[in-house]
Amino acid sequence: MSGVEYLSPGSVAEAVKALQVEGARVMAGGTDLLVQMRVGRAKPRVVVDLKRIPGIADIREQDGAFIIGAAASGAAIGEHEGLRKAWPGVVEAANLIGSTQVQGRASLGGNLCNASPAADSVPALIAAGAACVIAGPKGEREAPVEAIQTAPGKTSLAANEVLVAFRLPKRAVYSGDAYLRLIPRTEMDIAVVGAGVSVTLDASGKCVDARVSVGAVAPTALLVEAAGAALIGSSFEEVALAKLEAAVAAAAKPISDKRGTAEYRTKVAAVLARRAALIARDRAKA
Amino acid sequence: MSDGNQPPANLKVVGTRPIRPDGVDKVTGRAQFGADFHLPGMLTGRIKRSPHAHARIVKIDVSAAEKLPGVKAIVTGAEFDVGAGGDIEAGEHAAAMKDVADNCLANGKVFYKGHAVAAVAATSPEIAAEAVDLIEVAYEVLPHVVDVDAAMAPGAPVLHEDMFTKGVMPKPAKASNVAQKHVMGRGDVAGAFAAADVVVEGRYTTAAVHQGYIEPHACVAAWGADGQSTIWCSSQGQFLVRAMTARILNLPLSDIKVIPAEIGGGFGGKTTVYLEPVALALSRKCGRPVKLVMSREEVFLASGPTSGSSMDIRLAATKDGKLTAAEMTLRYQAGAFAGSPVNLGCMTAFACYDVEHLALVGYDVVSNRPKVAAYRAPGAPMAAFAVECAIDDLARKLNIDPIDLRIRNAVKDGAKTVYGATVRHSAFVETLEAVKAHPHYKAKLGPGQARGVAAGFWFNIGGESSAAVHVDEDGGATVVSSNPDIGGSRASMAMMAAETLGLPIERVRCTVADTTSIGFSGSTGGSRVTFATGMAVVEAAQKVVADLKRRAAQTWECDVAHVDWKDGVATCLDPSKDVKPLSLKALAGKSARTGGPIAAEVSLNAQGAAAGYGVHVCDLEIDPETGRTTILRYTAAQDVGRAIHPAYVEGQLQGGAAQGVGWALNEEYVYNAKGLLDNASFLDYRMPVASDLPMIDTILVEAKPNPRHPYGAKGVGEVPIVPSLAAVANAVSAIVGRRMTSLPLSPAKVLAATRAS
Numbered sequence A: 001m002s003g004v005e006y007l008s009p010g011s012v013a014e015a016v017k018a019l020q021v022e023g024a025r026v027m028a029g030g031t032d033l034l035v036q037m038r039v040g041r042a043k044p045r046v047v048v049d050l051k052r053i054p055g056i057a058d059i060r061e062q063d064g065a066f067i068i069g070a071a072a073s074g075a076a077i078g079e080h081e082g083l084r085k086a087w088p089g090v091v092e093a094a095n096l097i098g099s100t101q102v103q104g105r106a107s108l109g110g111n112l113c114n115a116s117p118a119a120d121s122v123p124a125l126i127a128a129g130a131a132c133v134i135a136g137p138k139g140e141r142e143a144p145v146e147a148i149q150t151a152p153g154k155t156s157l158a159a160n161e162v163l164v165a166f167r168l169p170k171r172a173v174y175s176g177d178a179y180l181r182l183i184p185r186t187e188m189d190i191a192v193v194g195a196g197v198s199v200t201l202d203a204s205g206k207c208v209d210a211r212v213s214v215g216a217v218a219p220t221a222l223l224v225e226a227a228g229a230a231l232i233g234s235s236f237e238e239v240a241l242a243k244l245e246a247a248v249a250a251a252a253k254p255i256s257d258k259r260g261t262a263e264y265r266t267k268v269a270a271v272l273a274r275r276a277a278l279i280a281r282d283r284a285k286a
Numbered sequence B: 001m002s003d004g005n006q007p008p009a010n011l012k013v014v015g016t017r018p019i020r021p022d023g024v025d026k027v028t029g030r031a032q033f034g035a036d037f038h039l040p041g042m043l044t045g046r047i048k049r050s051p052h053a054h055a056r057i058v059k060i061d062v063s064a065a066e067k068l069p070g071v072k073a074i075v076t077g078a079e080f081d082v083g084a085g086g087d088i089e090a091g092e093h094a095a096a097m098k099d100v101a102d103n104c105l106a107n108g109k110v111f112y113k114g115h116a117v118a119a120v121a122a123t124s125p126e127i128a129a130e131a132v133d134l135i136e137v138a139y140e141v142l143p144h145v146v147d148v149d150a151a152m153a154p155g156a157p158v159l160h161e162d163m164f165t166k167g168v169m170p171k172p173a174k175a176s177n178v179a180q181k182h183v184m185g186r187g188d189v190a191g192a193f194a195a196a197d198v199v200v201e202g203r204y205t206t207a208a209v210h211q212g213y214i215e216p217h218a219c220v221a222a223w224g225a226d227g228q229s230t231i232w233c234s235s236q237g238q239f240l241v242r243a244m245t246a247r248i249l250n251l252p253l254s255d256i257k258v259i260p261a262e263i264g265g266g267f268g269g270k271t272t273v274y275l276e277p278v279a280l281a282l283s284r285k286c287g288r289p290v291k292l293v294m295s296r297e298e299v300f301l302a303s304g305p306t307s308g309s310s311m312d313i314r315l316a317a318t319k320d321g322k323l324t325a326a327e328m329t330l331r332y333q334a335g336a337f338a339g340s341p342v343n344l345g346c347m348t349a350f351a352c353y354d355v356e357h358l359a360l361v362g363y364d365v366v367s368n369r370p371k372v373a374a375y376r377a378p379g380a381p382m383a384a385f386a387v388e389c390a391i392d393d394l395a396r397k398l399n400i401d402p403i404d405l406r407i408r409n410a411v412k413d414g415a416k417t418v419y420g421a422t423v424r425h426s427a428f429v430e431t432l433e434a435v436k437a438h439p440h441y442k443a444k445l446g447p448g449q450a451r452g453v454a455a456g457f458w459f460n461i462g463g464e465s466s467a468a469v470h471v472d473e474d475g476g477a478t479v480v481s482s483n484p485d486i487g488g489s490r491a492s493m494a495m496m497a498a499e500t501l502g503l504p505i506e507r508v509r510c511t512v513a514d515t516t517s518i519g520f521s522g523s524t525g526g527s528r529v530t531f532a533t534g535m536a537v538v539e540a541a542q543k544v545v546a547d548l549k550r551r552a553a554q555t556w557e558c559d560v561a562h563v564d565w566k567d568g569v570a571t572c573l574d575p576s577k578d579v580k581p582l583s584l585k586a587l588a589g590k591s592a593r594t595g596g597p598i599a600a601e602v603s604l605n606a607q608g609a610a611a612g613y614g615v616h617v618c619d620l621e622i623d624p625e626t627g628r629t630t631i632l633r634y635t636a637a638q639d640v641g642r643a644i645h646p647a648y649v650e651g652q653l654q655g656g657a658a659q660g661v662g663w664a665l666n667e668e669y670v671y672n673a674k675g676l677l678d679n680a681s682f683l684d685y686r687m688p689v690a691s692d693l694p695m696i697d698t699i700l701v702e703a704k705p706n707p708r709h710p711y712g713a714k715g716v717g718e719v720p721i722v723p724s725l726a727a728v729a730n731a732v733s734a735i736v737g738r739r740m741t742s743l744p745l746s747p748a749k750v751l752a753a754t755r756a757s
């Protein structure tokens, strides 16, 4: 790791400027980047640490909506009571990342921008309908989370863009979300499959809105619109759940690798999506 | 002291649970492990490794690397000069030194991804890494084979052109990957099968698994200008490292001093060398100390896992559950070079049971994988997996309780094993009965849960050991052990010395000496240290006591026969003498006037290690939609002779069971189509984490203390991994509703089987 320049800009504008240099890379918690540098997979010339930028790690509530700073740590997210109440699925996904030690640093921005197909928080954020606030040389833009990852390790962000924050919309009354992952062990493992579901019900318990997203079954986390559609209008009857499972299985395009076979991933994606939908429903009713 | 039949009763220290003497250093980070040594002028070494599964080395060009500023030495296998002499006893099997050398640095051919090809020493890790990249190796890539059955099939790529299967007559005309065929048995197997009421059979496979020690291999080697050198390293035997390094570099033993570091786990995997001869060759070339440390990836790629296996088994029994005959073929992966523990698999397979007619065939098979190394009861867990699953089938078929079936067939003292030894001091039946009486075995299972039971055996060994006991001038004592402490042996050595001397445990310290400071000892392996080195400690302490008695007699001017030694105090039994008792402290304080320093060293070859037996019970449940297994309750019972430090014995049982659960459920070496290892990290090589397991309950069966050891000890470290594979698999099979024959029982495999049945 010799010859790496370390910068810690004090503003987003400075960070964007620092990224003009060839070979510059953003760092938030560094729990992906530093590991990749150590094994020689990432070889940045300049590391641009975001953590000194005021507000970049803050979590704010604004008229019922939430703004989560791109560098907010998993631990901070888990300790935010308002967020836990409004978006328990997003919080449980963020808190599944790594161990207690990793939680102290790992961020949602890093989890998304590292662009692993198995990143835990991404399906939960997609299901939540979260939007990204992105800063670049020409100012700020917004994009939905599902538009960020383009391939394993690749994002739609330009080299000189910085993800600043996530915006989570204001929740309707009967709303809930959930995230589940399958790992062979109980922790310190990478999702073989992940599934995030967010639902909104009417007063009678009927589903009026639903988003379903699955991870680790395609090159990027998938928003499965047909799976959400299967729930809308239903009261989570077997028929609707079976449709949701079929939609997830149809959308899944997994590979077979050391972490699981394609067949297994497809089956389990459907199972987890159904289970997450039921947890989200129960949370929406509570 | 013991009269050789029953160990002494009324013990004050043995059997208690004092605080671990190495504990504070380990939890505070003060302990010095292999990678913690630094010397002035020390260089960083780094190893160039094969990217191929199987290839001929056409050319190694080091010229560009040599020119890089900061590079001080580069070595290849050509630097080695394996000295004359036979194999070296290494842990639990003999190591062929030419193979060990070729494994440290390839000689003409590479046999697996990660096989070491060359090494550099440079002034910084960055320069060393750059130099490794600059070494150019031209390869002729050869067809590869990683599966054991495929490696035995006709037409398989042959790794060693000079490998002609040993153990078959006449010598085969063609080279093959079968290094050796082992055959053992007795009786009339065919006749017994023909007469059997019931027969069960199966084909079983297990994956190669790594020992998974936390500390990667590490050493510092410093060549002296006078040709005398020093090696600091973490290993299971400083004498073994010395012997292997000396042989590979053709040096006299006395010119190498090996200083053992604290060791962060070994489980058998540190009973060979990978780095030390390489580091010393580099140091010899440039005259500066060289440190070599493996990364975790290197540990997985190039240090020993244990064999994956494929086995066929048939059992014959009467309808009331008496095993009459068994037939078994075992095929074990040796990795790149001969030497799988398949012979130990054959010997242990039926060691728990009294079976009259037996036929066992074992094949030691090379393939394009790292050379296997010893792992906790080498060879036994795989064989026990097949045997204990087959016995479970038999219990189901006959509708007999699995413990009762095992009690019915359990070996008892006096029985003859298939390898010729007579069973002595065994408490297998008592262990089975202890499990049967335990609340766990009687507890009701919830819906969707199942219970698996299995047993296991390990020989345990004795062998050569040395130890010294020094009495300090203030009345304390120091024990000098010849064995690296990987399981808490400093505590048990100190305890046995304290017991013998009559001192409180706080007044006895134990240290592990380098190769120049104590007599020779075999490695820390084979569950031998508490037994064999412990015996040397006790004998040394007894010599000290005899000396103390002599000094008391001299002081009192009485006959030594009239001196009694109890609880660290000499008392005069001669009624004509009006003298006060003399404590060890008092005698130590005036040692200069009674003959000088008080110390004794004992070197011995310990005989009479008694075998151990374990029985495990595992409750689990399976998520029917994902195939994921959760272990709910686990109890490990073991015939331990007598536990010197019961908490450490319990720890051994729990650790062995935990490793066995990993072996059963998720651990495996995953190879891609090119024969390259795909999961060389703890992320994708899935050993259990703490939260995967419940607290493992233990039952220490002390029904048969070993009369050949002064305090009744038996080896305990290896037995507890043996039963666990089948204990888990039997429970999984019960839930799935069909016999699960292939480890690991990963979620995908279990889900597929659940759906199929």
Ligand SMILES: Cc1cc2nc3c(=O)[nH]c(=O)nc-3n(C[C@H](O)[C@H](O)[C@H](O)COP(=O)(O)OP(=O)(O)OC[C@H]3O[C@@H](n4cnc5c(N)ncnc54)[C@H](O)[C@@H]3O)c2cc1C
Residues within 6 Å of the ligand: A025, A026, A027, A028, A029, A030, A031, A032, A033, A034, A035, A050, A070, A071, A096, A097, A098, A099, A102, A105, A106, A107, A108, A109, A110, A111, A112, A113, A114, A118, A119, A120, A121, A157, A161, A162, A163, A164, A188, A189, A190, A191
């Ligand atoms: C032991 C361990 C266990 C882990 N377990 C899990 C797990 O269970 N689940 C899981 O999903 N992941 C896991 N990870 C991976 C990692 O911790 C997560 O992906 C984490 O969320 C990354 O966040 P970070 O802030 O550390 O990212 P960093 O390492 O700082 O950055 C990651 C990548 O994103 C880019 N980046 C970061 N922030 C921004 C930004 N604001 N704008 C633009 N680009 C940005 C960086 O340039 C880099 O390419 C684990 C890692 C470790 C070391």
